[in-house]
Amino acid sequence: VQLQASGGGLVQIGGSLRLSCAFSGRTFSNYAMGWFRQAPGKEREFVAAISRGGGTTYYADSVNGRFTISRDNSKNSVYLQGNSLNPDDTAVYYCAAHTTSSLHSIARRAGDFGSWGQGTLVTVSS
Secondary structure: OEEEEEOOEEEEOOOOEEEEEEEEOOOHHHEEEEEEEEOOOOOOEEEEEEOOOOOOEEEOOOOEOOEEEEEEOOOOEEEEEEOOOOHHHOEEEEEEEEEOOOOOOOOOOHHHOOEEOOOEEEEEEO
16 A cells, blocks of 8 residues: 655645545555644644545544545545644644445554555644
8 A cells, every 4th residue: 555645835824724645556445544643742643534435534632623534435535624724733744544344434543554654744834
């Protein structure tokens, strides 16, 4: 599995950003997907997850209501839309893939994800 995250950049406080993650190498619809982030000097943390079919999503409390995870199985891609960004959202964002037989389950622990992208940097500043 190869994952390529993109869409990071410099965003003003209160602004929005849409991250994309392109999946290749296996059948995308067999994988639940997740986004994690790592801020400077901090540990990697869970952001959002989505099930294989897209019907189940889950968010960290810190982004719930501001971020939306989605996927397009026809395009082998997963997305993370972030709104009302603040400096605490500054981090390298990683997409990750979790193989599962369940169409509806999600994963939240980093150890459950077997494949990771290279990360894309999001900087929120005034």
